[in-house]
Amino acid sequence: MNITFDIGNTRFKYAVFAEGNMLHNEILDLNTKNQIQIMETIDKYMINTNSVIVSNVGKFSELNYLNIKNKVKKLLIVSDKIKLPFKNKYNSNKSIGSDRIALASGAIKKFSGNPILIIDIGTCITYDYLNENNYYFGGAISPGIKIRLLSLNRFTNNLPNIDFKVPPSLIGDTTEGSILSGVFYGILSEIDGKINMYQNENSKLTVLLTGGDSRYFAGKLKNTIFVEKNLLLDGLNFLIEINE
Structure with missing residues (x-):
C-alpha cells in the first residue's frame, strides 16, 4: 500500500493506493485545527504502508517528515533529484x-x-x-x-x-x-x-x-x-x- 501527500498553500490532500488503484482520498484545510487530524491520518494508515511520497509547496514541519520516516519502509520527497518520467x-x-x-x-x-x-x-x-x-x-x-x-x-x-x-x-x-x-x-x-x-x-x-x-x-x-x-x-x- 502507498500513501501520497500533497501539501499545498491552503489545503492538505492525501490518497491511499493499492496495486495502482486509489482506495481513499481526503482534502483538509491547512489550519491549526486540522494539524492534529493530519497527524492522526498519518498514524492511521502507516501500519500497512510500504511507501509514502510527499509533494510540499506549503508548510509541512520537519516533525511531520520525521514521524512518517520512522513508520514506513520508504519516504520519497518530490524534487528534480528523483527519477522522473519526463x-x-x-x-x-x-x-x-x-x-x-x-x-x-x-x-x-x-x-x-x-x-x-x-x-x-x-x-x-x-x-x-x-x-x-x-x-x-x-x-x-x-x-x-x-x-x-x-x-x-x-x-x-x-x-x-x-x-x-x-x-x-x-x-x-x-x-x-x-x-x-x-x-x-x-x-x-x-x-x-x-x-x-x-x-x-x-x-x-x-x-x-x-x-x-x-x-x-x-x-x-x-x-x-x-x-x-x-x-x-x-x-x-x-x-x-x-x-x-
Missing part, C-alpha cells in the same frame, strides 16, 4: 514546484505520446506544457481566485473583501457582483485564451483541467478539455512506482 527542459530545475512535477507525471501516465497542456486552478493557476516526446518545458503561473479577490481589497481603499461564488450574470449590478464578474470571467477568458495560443503552436494538443477550483470553470470553457480532478495524486503514486 525529460526536464525547465531552465531552473531546482525551482520547479513539486506540485508541477507531480502533475506532469500524472499526465504522462495517462496521456503519454500526446502534446499536453495541464491547467491547475488553485491558489495559483499553473499552466504546464509537455510535448509528444515527454519533454517538459514549463508554462505559466498566474493568480487564482482567492489572490485576485484579496488583491482588490488590499490594494484599494473602498473595495470589500468578499467570498467567491460564481456570478449570476456577466454584468455586475452591485460592487460585489462586479468584482465576482471581473474575477470569474477574467480567469475564464485567460484560460480559453491560453488554450488557443497553445493550440496555435500544436493543433493536436490535449488539455487537462485539474485543481480545487477547476469545478467552477470546467463546464464554461469554449475549448475541449479533460477534467482530471485527481491528476496530482495519481502522479505522485506513479512517481513511487518508477522510483521503486
Whole structure:
C-alpha cells in the first residue's frame, strides 16, 4: 500500500493506493485545527504502508517528515533529484514546484505520446506544457481566485473583501457582483485564451483541467478539455512506482 501527500498553500490532500488503484482520498484545510487530524491520518494508515511520497509547496514541519520516516519502509520527497518520467527542459530545475512535477507525471501516465497542456486552478493557476516526446518545458503561473479577490481589497481603499461564488450574470449590478464578474470571467477568458495560443503552436494538443477550483470553470470553457480532478495524486503514486 502507498500513501501520497500533497501539501499545498491552503489545503492538505492525501490518497491511499493499492496495486495502482486509489482506495481513499481526503482534502483538509491547512489550519491549526486540522494539524492534529493530519497527524492522526498519518498514524492511521502507516501500519500497512510500504511507501509514502510527499509533494510540499506549503508548510509541512520537519516533525511531520520525521514521524512518517520512522513508520514506513520508504519516504520519497518530490524534487528534480528523483527519477522522473519526463525529460526536464525547465531552465531552473531546482525551482520547479513539486506540485508541477507531480502533475506532469500524472499526465504522462495517462496521456503519454500526446502534446499536453495541464491547467491547475488553485491558489495559483499553473499552466504546464509537455510535448509528444515527454519533454517538459514549463508554462505559466498566474493568480487564482482567492489572490485576485484579496488583491482588490488590499490594494484599494473602498473595495470589500468578499467570498467567491460564481456570478449570476456577466454584468455586475452591485460592487460585489462586479468584482465576482471581473474575477470569474477574467480567469475564464485567460484560460480559453491560453488554450488557443497553445493550440496555435500544436493543433493536436490535449488539455487537462485539474485543481480545487477547476469545478467552477470546467463546464464554461469554449475549448475541449479533460477534467482530471485527481491528476496530482495519481502522479505522485506513479512517481513511487518508477522510483521503486
